[in-house]
Amino acid sequence: LPPELPRVVRTLAWRGDALELLDQRRLPLEAPPLLCRSVEDVREAIRTLAVRGAPAIGVAAGYGLAIAARESSAADWPGLERDLETAAGRLRSSRPTAVNLGWALDRVLAAARAVAPGGPKEVRAAVLAEAEAIDADDRARCEAIGRAGLDLVPDGARVLTHCNAGALATAGIGTALAPVYAAHAAGREVAVLADETRPLLQGARITAWELAESGVPVTVICDGMAGYAMQRGKIDLVLVGADRIAANGDFANKIGTYAVAVLAREHGLPFYVAAPLSTFDANAPDGAAIPIEERDADEVRASRGVPFAPPDADVWNPAFDVTPARFVTAFVTDAGVLRPPFGESIAAALGA
Numbered sequence: 053l054p055p056e057l058p059r060v061v062r063t064l065a066w067r068g069d070a071l072e073l074l075d076q077r078r079l080p081l082e083a084p085p086l087l088c089r090s091v092e093d094v095r096e097a098i099r100t101l102a103v104r105g106a107p108a109i110g111v112a113a114g115y116g117l118a119i120a121a122r123e124s125s126a127a128d129w130p131g132l133e134r135d136l137e138t139a140a141g142r143l144r145s146s147r148p149t150a151v152n153l154g155w156a157l158d159r160v161l162a163a164a165r166a167v168a169p170g171g172p173k174e175v176r177a178a179v180l181a182e183a184e185a186i187d188a189d190d191r192a193r194c195e196a197i198g199r200a201g202l203d204l205v206p207d208g209a210r211v212l213t214h215c216n217a218g219a220l221a222t223a224g225i226g227t228a229l230a231p232v233y234a235a236h237a238a239g240r241e242v243a244v245l246a247d248e249t250r251p252l253l254q255g256a257r258i259t260a261w262e263l264a265e266s267g268v269p270v271t272v273i274c275d276g277m278a279g280y281a282m283q284r285g286k287i288d289l290v291l292v293g294a295d296r297i298a299a300n301g302d303f304a305n306k307i308g309t310y311a312v313a314v315l316a317r318e319h320g321l322p323f324y325v326a327a328p329l330s331t332f333d334a335n336a337p338d339g340a341a342i343p344i345e346e347r348d349a350d351e352v353r354a355s356r357g358v359p360f361a362p363p364d365a366d367v368w369n370p371a372f373d374v375t376p377a378r379f380v381t382a383f384v385t386d387a388g389v390l391r392p393p394f395g396e397s398i399a400a401a402l403g404a
């Protein structure tokens with residue numbers, strides 16, 4: 053393995069006084085840079101999925117607080133604390149399911165409080181330093197997931213994935229795709245089947261794009277084709293990401309993941325969930341405690357403004373579903389591969 057796994061796309065970058073994102077909303081047609089100069093810019097970028105994927109949302113939110121610290125004209129700590137907390141509240145409410153968002157905000161707020169006696173200048177520096185540390189930390193966690201999962205992706209493996217848990221969902225090489233990139237870098241032949249991932253097509257638009265850019269063979273299928281692909285022997289294993297993993301191993305991921313997990317069980321295929329420890333929520337005992345985002349009905353009725361359902365059709369649009377832990381073969385994390393019983397292996401990993 054090369055010491056640094058190659059990364060072809062850069063999801064986000066701090067530009068001295070603003071956060072630059074690769075705007076994912078029009079991928080693969082365009083990927084223009086999007087400069088966020090205010091907290092509201094960052095909030096809107098997260099809400100509208102210009103930046104998406106649990107770890108990337110967390111990193112972006114951390115930089116959102118760095119912007120808030122700059123924006124604030126407070127001359128003392130109580131004033132600055134108020135402004136940081138208001139900004140954290142705005143960012144926290146942008147999307148509810150990915151726990152990395154709150155995790156990153158709490159980390160930055162704690163770093164600010166730790167140096168509060170030093171005054172606003174010191175706090176502003178600490179906030180930016182912590183946001184940068186979260187960014188670097190995420191890159192390192194992705195690499196660790198890649199190495200931990202390498203042995204799960206043998207030569208010739210055909211991997212099914214859902215949504216995008218790749219480089220564009222993180223600051224690094226991704227979570228679910230990290231073992232794929234590691235296997236590819238190690239010279240193994242590995243091919244990916246990407247579920248298109250209705251309604252916003254993260255699989256077709258983003259996963260297919262970044263894998264093609266990386267030279268990893270990828271075949272896009274409609275979500276409804278995964279069962280047939282398994283039945284026809286076209287898939288060896290499933291690798292997906294997660295937005296929040298409860299203490300018992302139930303986890304939320306992009307809507308449609310649960311169906312894939314049930315199909316994998318029926319076909320006797322390993323079903324792996326790759327995520328950094330920052331995606332585990334020790335405060336959620338099981339999947340019932342995970343908040344599930346519901347999004348605008350027009351995402352289901354239309355695509356990029358082109359309607360394909362009656363404009364007033366009733367729609368239900370949960371952005372995520374919860375897969376019970378019993379369908380998970382193992383969690384691939386930056387602390388290694390966690391196997392059942394998950395209550396114990398997760399507690400041990402989080403406690404370490």
Ligand code: MRU
Pocket residue numbers: 101104105106107150214215216217218221222226227228254292293294295305306307371
């Ligand atoms: O709505 P999205 O695109 O943010 O959903 C993303 C997912 O469901 C990913 O699988 C998850 O966040 C893990 S990303 C490493």
